[in-house]
Amino acid sequence: MSDDFTRPVLTPPGGHKKVLLHSCCAPCSGEVMEAMTASGIDYTIFFYNPNIHPEKEYLLRKDENIRFAEAHDVPFVDCDYDTENWYARAKGMEWEPERGIRCTMCFDMRFERTALYAHEHGFPVMTSSLGISRWKDMKQINGCGERAVAPYDGLEYWDYNWRKGGGSNRMIEISKREEFYQQEYCGCVYSLRDTNRHRREVGRGPIEIGKMFYGSEPASDE
Known part of the structure; x- marks a missing residue:
């Protein structure tokens, strides 16, 4: 991995050195991994993101994450794409805004599954790459993480701020270096709908899934 930047030594809660990392995508997890x-x-990557729509987008994000993990011999747990469960939990929240209660539900669902796996496989600490994006509410994410680990004795949620010290900028640098697939919306069918609506309002065409890669166009960190 990149060695052109001297990072501070990180210490997970309790001084543990074994961590389960919930990853939402390669661009967000690249800096966290490094x-x-x-x-x-x-650490081991846990990929559980049944919110991502459509399946083509889901597979693109997952495959990029697998590619980066395999290149650096990082274990990767490919979890279920149980979309029916996600839609059932999102029922009634279809028109909620980004960062609202639908997103809280989504984080809760993904972290609950991550915490269960951590508990069952002897991980004392779990964390997530979700909070590195400036588009996310870190307080919201951390609250979901704390709730997820609460039922399990001996499991802690690491609420480290991956953005600090230039983390968000390095996230973009790594994404460009690796030429990661660049998603243009948060992930779910409702964020795709709302993003395309905004694009129409400003005179842009709809999102074309599978077309954007970091380094080829001005990058965002969605």
Whole structure:
């Protein structure tokens, strides 16, 4: 992994060195992965994101994450794409705004599954790459993480601010270096709908899934 930046040594809660990292995509997890590797943390990626729509977009994001993990010998857990469960939990929240209660439900659902896996497989700490994006509400994400670990004795949620110290900028740099697929909306069918509506309002065409890659166009960190 990149060694052109000297990162501070990170210490997970309790001084543990074994961490389960919930990853939403390769661009968001790239910097988190490199930071943990630089600190000698033994981590495994847990990919559970049934919110991502359509399946083509889901597979693009997952495959990019797998590619980066395999290149650096990082274990990758490919979890279920149980979209029916996600839609059932989102019922009645279809018109909620980004960062609202639908997003809280979505984070809760993904973190609950992550926490269960961590508990069942002996991970003392779990964390997530979700908060590195400036489009996300870190307080909202951390609250969901804390709720997810609460039922399990000996499991802690690591609420480290991955944005600080230039983390968000390095996220973009790594994405360009690796030429990651660049998603143009948060992930779910409702964020795709709302993003396309906004694009129409400003005179832009709809999102073309599978077309954008970091380094080819001005990058955003959605």
